Amino acid sequence: MTTTTHPLDFLFHPRSIAVVGASQGGGMGGGFLPSIVEMGFKGPLYPVNPRYQELHGLKCYASLRDVPTDVDYVISSVPAPIVPQLVEDSALKNVRAIHFFTAGFSETGDDERAELEQTVIQRTKELGIRVIGPNCMGLYVPDAGLSFTPTFPKEKGNVALISQSGANASEFIGAGASRGLRFSKVISYGNAADISEADLFDYIAEDPETEIVASYIEGVRNGRGFFEALKKAARRKPVAILKGGRTEAGGRATRSHTASLAGPIKIFEAVCRQAGAIRVESMDELIDMIIAFKHVKELPGPRAALIVGGGGRSVLSADDVAAEGLEVPHLPEETQAELREFVPIAGTSIRNPIDANMGATGDQGVKTLRITAAAPNIDFVLYSGWFGGGGPGRPPWTATPQAGQAAQPSGDRQPPDAREAAQRQVEMLASVQRDVGKPVILVTSPPASAMAFQTFNALQEEATRAGIAVIPGMRRAALALARLLRWQELRED
Amino acid sequence: MTTTTHPLDFLFHPRSIAVVGASQGGGMGGGFLPSIVEMGFKGPLYPVNPRYQELHGLKCYASLRDVPTDVDYVISSVPAPIVPQLVEDSALKNVRAIHFFTAGFSETGDDERAELEQTVIQRTKELGIRVIGPNCMGLYVPDAGLSFTPTFPKEKGNVALISQSGANASEFIGAGASRGLRFSKVISYGNAADISEADLFDYIAEDPETEIVASYIEGVRNGRGFFEALKKAARRKPVAILKGGRTEAGGRATRSHTASLAGPIKIFEAVCRQAGAIRVESMDELIDMIIAFKHVKELPGPRAALIVGGGGRSVLSADDVAAEGLEVPHLPEETQAELREFVPIAGTSIRNPIDANMGATGDQGVKTLRITAAAPNIDFVLYSGWFGGGGPGRPPWTATPQAGQAAQPSGDRQPPDAREAAQRQVEMLASVQRDVGKPVILVTSPPASAMAFQTFNALQEEATRAGIAVIPGMRRAALALARLLRWQELRED
Numbered sequence: 006m007t008t009t010t011h012p013l014d015f016l017f018h019p020r021s022i023a024v025v026g027a028s029q030g031g032g033m034g035g036g037f038l039p040s041i042v043e044m045g046f047k048g049p050l051y052p053v054n055p056r057y058q059e060l061h062g063l064k065c066y067a068s069l070r071d072v073p074t075d076v077d078y079v080i081s082s083v084p085a086p087i088v089p090q091l092v093e094d095s096a097l098k099n100v101r102a103i104h105f106f107t108a109g110f111s112e113t114g115d116d117e118r119a120e121l122e123q124t125v126i127q128r129t130k131e132l133g134i135r136v137i138g139p140n141c142m143g144l145y146v147p148d149a150g151l152s153f154t155p156t157f158p159k160e161k162g163n164v165a166l167i168s169q170s171g172a173n174a175s176e177f178i179g180a181g182a183s184r185g186l187r188f189s190k191v192i193s194y195g196n197a198a199d200i201s202e203a204d205l206f207d208y209i210a211e212d213p214e215t216e217i218v219a220s221y222i223e224g225v226r227n228g229r230g231f232f233e234a235l236k237k238a239a240r241r242k243p244v245a246i247l248k249g250g251r252t253e254a255g256g257r258a259t260r261s262h263t264a265s266l267a268g269p270i271k272i273f274e275a276v277c278r279q280a281g282a283i284r285v286e287s288m289d290e291l292i293d294m295i296i297a298f299k300h301v302k303e304l305p306g307p308r309a310a311l312i313v314g315g316g317g318r319s320v321l322s323a324d325d326v327a328a329e330g331l332e333v334p335h336l337p338e339e340t341q342a343e344l345r346e347f348v349p350i351a352g353t354s355i356r357n358p359i360d361a362n363m364g365a366t367g368d369q370g371v372k373t374l375r376i377t378a379a380a381p382n383i384d385f386v387l388y389s390g391w392f393g394g395g396g397p398g399r400p401p402w403t404a405t406p407q408a409g410q411a412a413q414p415s416g417d418r419q420p421p422d423a424r425e426a427a428q429r430q431v432e433m434l435a436s437v438q439r440d441v442g443k444p445v446i447l448v449t450s451p452p453a454s455a456m457a458f459q460t461f462n463a464l465q466e467e468a469t470r471a472g473i474a475v476i477p478g479m480r481r482a483a484l485a486l487a488r489l490l491r492w493q494e495l496r497e498d
Numbered sequence: 499m500t501t502t503t504h505p506l507d508f509l510f511h512p513r514s515i516a517v518v519g520a521s522q523g524g525g526m527g528g529g530f531l532p533s534i535v536e537m538g539f540k541g542p543l544y545p546v547n548p549r550y551q552e553l554h555g556l557k558c559y560a561s562l563r564d565v566p567t568d569v570d571y572v573i574s575s576v577p578a579p580i581v582p583q584l585v586e587d588s589a590l591k592n593v594r595a596i597h598f599f600t601a602g603f604s605e606t607g608d609d610e611r612a613e614l615e616q617t618v619i620q621r622t623k624e625l626g627i628r629v630i631g632p633n634c635m636g637l638y639v640p641d642a643g644l645s646f647t648p649t650f651p652k653e654k655g656n657v658a659l660i661s662q663s664g665a666n667a668s669e670f671i672g673a674g675a676s677r678g679l680r681f682s683k684v685i686s687y688g689n690a691a692d693i694s695e696a697d698l699f700d701y702i703a704e705d706p707e708t709e710i711v712a713s714y715i716e717g718v719r720n721g722r723g724f725f726e727a728l729k730k731a732a733r734r735k736p737v738a739i740l741k742g743g744r745t746e747a748g749g750r751a752t753r754s755h756t757a758s759l760a761g762p763i764k765i766f767e768a769v770c771r772q773a774g775a776i777r778v779e780s781m782d783e784l785i786d787m788i789i790a791f792k793h794v795k796e797l798p799g800p801r802a803a804l805i806v807g808g809g810g811r812s813v814l815s816a817d818d819v820a821a822e823g824l825e826v827p828h829l830p831e832e833t834q835a836e837l838r839e840f841v842p843i844a845g846t847s848i849r850n851p852i853d854a855n856m857g858a859t860g861d862q863g864v865k866t867l868r869i870t871a872a873a874p875n876i877d878f879v880l881y882s883g884w885f886g887g888g889g890p891g892r893p894p895w896t897a898t899p900q901a902g903q904a905a906q907p908s909g910d911r912q913p914p915d916a917r918e919a920a921q922r923q924v925e926m927l928a929s930v931q932r933d934v935g936k937p938v939i940l941v942t943s944p945p946a947s948a949m950a951f952q953t954f955n956a957l958q959e960e961a962t963r964a965g966i967a968v969i970p971g972m973r974r975a976a977l978a979l980a981r982l983l984r985w986q987e988l989r990e991d
Contacts, residue, residue: 170810
């Protein structure tokens with residue numbers, strides 16, 4: 006299917022799968038079978054569990070040995086003590102890779118269990134079987150019909166995620182999907198007893214289906230190998246990494262989670278810098294960074310124009326942007342004069358931040374945006390309204406608009422048809438981004454009501470279609486864009 | 499109504515109001531009349547505008563001079579050039595205070611308009627009329643029937659807000675209300691040409707209806723007076739201040755917004771520290787801080803127990819908490835042994851963070867929380883699940899649950915009845931907070947879907963009732979609690 010011949014490529018499109026320890030309903034490990042069924046895996050799929058005759062409409066086998074054919078890929082949910090037997094059974098079935106969802110190994114801090122992990126890996130190496138995990142969620146590859154949650158998008162995309170944590174991977178996929186991201190390959194690899202971050206970055210560097218790379222890492226198994234693989238990936242594709250365990254307390258937690266030694270964050274930071282990858286510090290920041298890579302791609306410079314609804318918000322926005330090292334220069338006199346031709350003097354600001362015609366999509370709105378974006382001392386525009394947020398005067402503690410709302414004094418311009426309004430808004434931003442040739446970023450409030458969420462959703466979808474980056478909150482937008490600039494500088498070095 | 503005899507007290511319960519420049523429908527200034535009607539103001543209310551015979555069912559007067567009685571309080575939406583005439587008319591009607599929503603004065607940077615502002619204030623001083631503004635939204639005092647937006651809560655509360663910006667005030671009220679805050683007095687005071695932050699802090703210090711004080715300030719008119727008033731307020735009540743213009747770019751924006759000189763942030767920070775007030779850097783942080791003041795009140799120390807759903811989230815949570823200077827000590831061996839009696843070894847952590855029984859409200863959930871909270875080296879508990887968030891496996895990009903969701907592997911325990919589940923959850927937290935005598939803080943994800951918002955809302959309401967602080971996101975929770983500790987130390991000095 007893909008043209009790469011990377012030695013790990015076989016992992017991402019198995020011909021047949023056995024889910025060992027499959028079960029009905031919820032609980033840990035119960036989700037793999039329905040997820041793979043739901044995702045539309047094309048090859049033979051074998052549930053294995055002596056307690057069932059049938060699961061999800063598929064014949065269920067008492068043991069892996071009872072499966073009638075060879076098996077490419079095994080997902081293990083059996084308890085740790087049963088794992089050695091499963092490995093021997095896998096060898097009989099010519100299994101090429103096992104994903105151990107099974108936990109209870111080195112991460113417990115228990116010596117016997119750590120030894121068991123080592124014994125298992127030693128044996129799989131002898132048998133030529135590759136291992137994902139243990140203690141992880143494994144693979145989500147929509148194009149190959151692989152998933153660990155039935156509700157992830159079936160549509161594929163260009164973003165890869167290399168994550169030690171399964172829950173963090175789920176959060177990234179879920180929150181990322183709602184912000185328009187789609188995925189080539191997601192790997193949750195847990196304790197990394199065999200396949201490590203180095204292997205995965207090396208693979209992703211070559212993967213033709215991956216254009217942008219995100220990662221959540223708790224500890225590095227092989228420093229030199231990781232650096233080389235990361236450098237290889239970061240030379241070809243934008244890479245953002247969230248490092249778990251950046252503090253001592255976090256580092257203690259990584260040992261309990263994936264038996265990882267977090268190491269000093271300064272060293273990890275230096276490795277990223279030298280490799281050309283950008284480090285972030287939260288899941289939100291990771292998604293924001295990928296959105297910036299995807300839609301903004303590159304900034305011509307650090308000088309921001311801020312078009313903001315509200316004077317106090319203008320002030321706080323300028324603070325947020327400047328605090329990240331970006332610039333908010335006063336617009337040139339000529340640009341101000343051009344704006345003043347149609348912007349009244351009372352209740353507005355036109356120096357920068359511009360507090361005028363926010364949210365307006367008629368002539369004056371377009372002119373305000375276009376003139377501002379075209380100013381010679383401006384590199385990009387941050388367009389920040391209440392879209393999808395609470396808004397001044399909108400009551401976020403209620404779900405429906407109230408009588409009298411039309412009469413409120415300021416800020417609220419959300420028309421009844423959120424979808425149509427979102428389209429007009431985004432079209433305006435996209436046309437200026439295209440015509441003026443400078444990035445325009447839409448900064449929203451986080452939705453503050455169920456109704457606001459629908460508006461936000463519509464806006465997000467339209468923006469994704471039109472190639473406009475949407476980031477909730479000026480501070481997060483400023484941080485992502487400042488990092489984009491830093492990343493550009495790393496690549497120039 | 500109140501027992502205070504502060505010279506500004508009359509401002510907050512006017513006997514009669516004229517809205518000059520009142521109009522129908524939306525647009526700037528159109529909202530005051532319907533807001534005051536909606537809020538249930540008890541005294542005579544006079545719309546003034548020569549273009550109308552009647553507005554909102556009230557007789558409308560062509561000029562303030564035509565109003566048949568004296569008037570206590572005037573809200574002005576007329577253009578700036580008409581203001582001098584309005585001041586003279588106000589004197590004839592024995593007006594005691596004018597709120598100038600009217601903008602277009604010193605904040606424009608135009609010399610003539612700055613001079614007009616000075617002339618107006620000189621004249622109002624001669625006439626003994628106090629002025630709120632110009633260029634602001636004025637008063638929201640639910641108990642007195644005053645508001646600038648019809649949809650603000652009618653219920654009164656114990657939080658005051660002193661804000662130069664009207665939009666920021668609206669955001670604080672709206673977002674705060676959705677998080678369970680209610681208000682005694684909110685003052686948006688704009689350019690502060692007469693009534694200043696010093697006057698307002700002095701008043702709020704004495705106001706018996708205000709127990710917690712929030713503030714958004716762009717510039718201080720009278721440094722010494724401000725410091726004294728702030729100190730007076732902060733000695734009696736917890737005070738949190740968001741300073742607009744903490745950067746040079748933000749400071750330039752404050753000049754265009756309220757004609758304020760922002761001044762160096764280090765000096766403002768020192769003033770706050772000496773006065774005993776805590777400074778924050780965003781609207782979200784301001785609300786979080788007030789929530790911490792209201793529900794947590796006081797922390798016994800810096801040592802946090804983290805009960806978190808998910809290993810990767812545990813790691814990032816420990817990082818977020820430690821990065822703010824709080825501690826995440828390993829639980830004592832005896833506490834771990836107590837937990838291990840019923841927590842299985844595989845797929846859990848019990849050192850701290852505790853990744854076990856998150857969201858469970860049965861016996862095991864209660865025991866996990868109670869044993870953890872009671873540990874001798876723990877000062878407070880951060881209880882952090884997916885409540886109301888996307889959750890791993892929950893599809894935040896859809897609004898309704900999907901088939902197969904029950905079978906997902908982890909994290910999702912939201913039952914069909916969100917309200918009942920929220921009650922159970924909050925009751926458990928509140929009972930441990932009460933019985934063990936240590937604060938328990940509920941840390942949620944920001945809601946990531948319309949459905950999740952409903953869950954979040956239910957949880958928020960139940961928590962408010964039970965006196966449990968809810969803060970979205972571990973980083974924001976850690977920041978608010980670290981500041982609460984710092985604030986406690988300031989008060990000990």
